Amino acid sequence: MGPSLLAELPALPLHTAGKYVAAAYIVAFVIVLIYVSIMAVRLSRIERDLGELLQALDERDAGQEPREQVSEASGEVLSQPAQGVR
Amino acid sequence: MSTQTTASERTTLNTLKSTKPGLWATVSALLRKELLIELRTLESVPGMSLFSVTVFVIFHFALHQNTVSGDEASGILWVTLLFAAMLAVNRLFVADSDQGGFDSFLLAPVDRSALMIAKALALLIYLLVLELVAVPAFGLLLLGPSLGAAMPDLLAVLALADLGLALIGTLVAALAVRTRARDLLGPLLALPLLVPVVIGAARSSSPLMAAGHHGSMQVRWLMTLALYDLVFGLISYAVFDFLLED
Amino acid sequence: MYGRGLRALSFSTVAALCVAFSLVFFYAPLEAEQGFLQKIFYIHVPLAIITLCGFVFGAIMAIAHLRTGDQRWDMRSYVAIHMSLIFAVGVLITGSIWAKGSWGHWWVWDEPTLVSFLIVFLLYATYQPLRFSIEDPERQARYASVFAITAGAFVPLNFMAVRLSSAYLHPRVLGSTSNLPAKMGFTFVICLIAVALLYATLYKYEMTAKHTRAQLRALRRRVLSDETTAPRRSFQGSTAPGLRPSAPGGVLKMSAVRRPD
Numbered sequence: 001m002g003p004s005l006l007a008e009l010p011a012l013p014l015h016t017a018g019k020y021v022a023a024a025y026i027v028a029f030v031i032v033l034i035y036v037s038i039m040a041v042r043l044s045r046i047e048r049d050l051g052e053l054l055q056a057l058d059e060r061d062a063g064q065e066p067r068e069q070v071s072e073a074s075g076e077v078l079s080q081p082a083q084g085v086r
Numbered sequence: 087m088s089t090q091t092t093a094s095e096r097t098t099l100n101t102l103k104s105t106k107p108g109l110w111a112t113v114s115a116l117l118r119k120e121l122l123i124e125l126r127t128l129e130s131v132p133g134m135s136l137f138s139v140t141v142f143v144i145f146h147f148a149l150h151q152n153t154v155s156g157d158e159a160s161g162i163l164w165v166t167l168l169f170a171a172m173l174a175v176n177r178l179f180v181a182d183s184d185q186g187g188f189d190s191f192l193l194a195p196v197d198r199s200a201l202m203i204a205k206a207l208a209l210l211i212y213l214l215v216l217e218l219v220a221v222p223a224f225g226l227l228l229l230g231p232s233l234g235a236a237m238p239d240l241l242a243v244l245a246l247a248d249l250g251l252a253l254i255g256t257l258v259a260a261l262a263v264r265t266r267a268r269d270l271l272g273p274l275l276a277l278p279l280l281v282p283v284v285i286g287a288a289r290s291s292s293p294l295m296a297a298g299h300h301g302s303m304q305v306r307w308l309m310t311l312a313l314y315d316l317v318f319g320l321i322s323y324a325v326f327d328f329l330l331e332d
Numbered sequence: 333m334y335g336r337g338l339r340a341l342s343f344s345t346v347a348a349l350c351v352a353f354s355l356v357f358f359y360a361p362l363e364a365e366q367g368f369l370q371k372i373f374y375i376h377v378p379l380a381i382i383t384l385c386g387f388v389f390g391a392i393m394a395i396a397h398l399r400t401g402d403q404r405w406d407m408r409s410y411v412a413i414h415m416s417l418i419f420a421v422g423v424l425i426t427g428s429i430w431a432k433g434s435w436g437h438w439w440v441w442d443e444p445t446l447v448s449f450l451i452v453f454l455l456y457a458t459y460q461p462l463r464f465s466i467e468d469p470e471r472q473a474r475y476a477s478v479f480a481i482t483a484g485a486f487v488p489l490n491f492m493a494v495r496l497s498s499a500y501l502h503p504r505v506l507g508s509t510s511n512l513p514a515k516m517g518f519t520f521v522i523c524l525i526a527v528a529l530l531y532a533t534l535y536k537y538e539m540t541a542k543h544t545r546a547q548l549r550a551l552r553r554r555v556l557s558d559e560t561t562a563p564r565r566s567f568q569g570s571t572a573p574g575l576r577p578s579a580p581g582g583v584l585k586m587s588a589v590r591r592p593d
Contacts, residue, residue: 016433017366017367017368017369017433018368020369020372020429020430020432020433021368021369021371021372021433023429024372024375024376024425024426024429024430025353025372025375027422027425027426027429028375028379028422028426031418031421031422031425032530032534035418035534039537039538039541042541042545043541046541046544046545046548049548049552050548053548053551053552053555056555056556057555257482261462261475261478261479262462264466264471264475265462265465265466265475266465266466266467267461267465271458271461271462271465274458274461275455275458275462275479277454278451278452278454278455278458278486278490279455279482279483279486281451281490281493281494282489282490282493282494285493285494285496285497286493289497306496307496310492310493310496313489314489314493317485317489318482318485321481321482321485322482324481325398325478325481325482328398328474328477328478329474329475329478331474
């Protein structure tokens with residue numbers, strides 16, 4: 001089958017061959033695009049995780065600030081008797 | 087059965103610890119242990135033999151033919167031997183992994199490649215014993231032309247192909263045994279690696295099974311097999327140590 | 333920093349690909365036998381060559397990993413093999429399209445290069461299942477490196493073996509790169525360079541992404557574990573706004589009042 005097929009293989013008419021060539025190049029392009037989109041999904045996940053971390057840090061700071069004010073107030077109160085004693 | 091295993095392992099370990107043995111002493115000790123275990127438990131070779139005979143029967147029904155010859159015969163024989171070998175590969179390191187054999191081996195002051203060589207030799211012996219059963223069974227059940235005249239050539243092909251199966255089988259078995267899906271990964275890893283062995287073996291044994299007068303074997307397929315065995319033997323020897331570390 | 337130079341690399345890849353494809357369609361002459369269909373050659377063969385190089389690089393980096401024990405070599409090896417696997421899918425699909433256009437069948441066993449590629453692809457497709465079925469990360473890396481080295485050595489042997497087994501069939505059309513006329517040869521080389529740059533860009537992209545994820549995980553461990561441990565440690569270590577350093581007495585009182593929560 002091989003040699004005879006090769007002998008009678010003409011240059012395929014442009015409109016037929018064109019589809020195959022286009023398909024091949026499009027496939028290569030699409031594979032790269034699929035990869036890029038997968039990376040985009042990962043990137044958005046990283047962004048979301050970073051956002052969560054920043055939020056956690058913010059919450060922690062917010063949770064510490066009122067307590068910090070309280071403790072400073074109590075610190076002042078506590079230190080006053082010492083001053084008073086002095 | 088497990089007590090017998092540990093007893094023989096203990097004996098080996100004591101022997102190895104008393105002196106610092108050379109490579110071949112270690113290999114022969116390990117090989118003796120392997121063969122002893124196989125003789126006592128009979129878990130690989132009978133199963134492989136039964137498997138191959140059953141597969142020949144299945145091929146008869148699947149192909150709907152009474153006899154085969156030439157390329158077809160060669161293909162059937164080698165595919166069957168290949169999958170029977172996979173059965174042995176799956177079992178090769180299981181006892182060591184499950185019963186702590188790796189640890190006791192690692193403690194001994196011996197060259198670690200000895201384990202690879204011993205296991206490969208053991209697998210080779212299993213395959214040779216398998217073929218003592220499978221090849222006559224094949225000749226009886228499915229093969230059209232007689233095998234007698236072609237025997238010396240066929241033996242050469244069998245020997246070289248078995249060596250390739252043993253080397254690659256050992257490497258893959260060591261890789262797969264401590265993963266989660268060891269029964270699946272073993273064949274999955276081994277089969278692509280064994281394609282050149284199948285090519286060499288099938289192409290060289292095909293003229294030996296030709297209908298009518300059997301043709302002469304082409305030496306270049308034997309060369310291919312030998313070269314492949316050599317390269318993979320060297321590679322397995324080089325990387326095997328890294329599989330044993332823990 | 334893996335991301336450094338990524339921008340320059342990606343721009344040069346885009347430029348190279350544009351030049352390469354322009355050459356393919358406007359400069360390279362039509363081939364006598366296959367006509368326009370032969371243009372697939374300029375994307376299929378460079379992809380194949382780069383894929384195989386990627387597998388070999390993966391093996392080389394695996395050797396470096398086993399020799400030095402540095403986990404970064406393992407990551408590089410993993411990414412190289414992963415990228416090559418993706419490109420291999422492209423090779424198989426474009427090769428199949430070419431086969432369909434040339435001989436009317438989506439798959440032909442007569443093309444040894446394509447068949448060898450399929451076998452290599454099947455082998456490397458087990459790389460990730462192998463990795464992810466081993467839990468211990470150090471052992472996972474080691475076993476993966478052993479696999480990468482074995483498979484890398486297998487690639488050339490496989491090609492030789494498969495080519496040997498189909499030597500009697502008709503001369504290979506897909507794989508022939510010898511005696512190309514000058515214009516086609518030049519176009520081919522430019523395409524090869526462009527695809528190599530594409531591989532390098534995607535490789536660097538993946539490495540940067542992996543590294544970023546690893547840094548994020550480390551950051552998360554530090555932030556979240558800091559919340560559950562003594563506040564003094566977080567006070568000393570953090571640069572978060574709102575925690576003003578105060579006098580030592582104040583610090584003591586703060587830690588006395590605040591309970592870790």
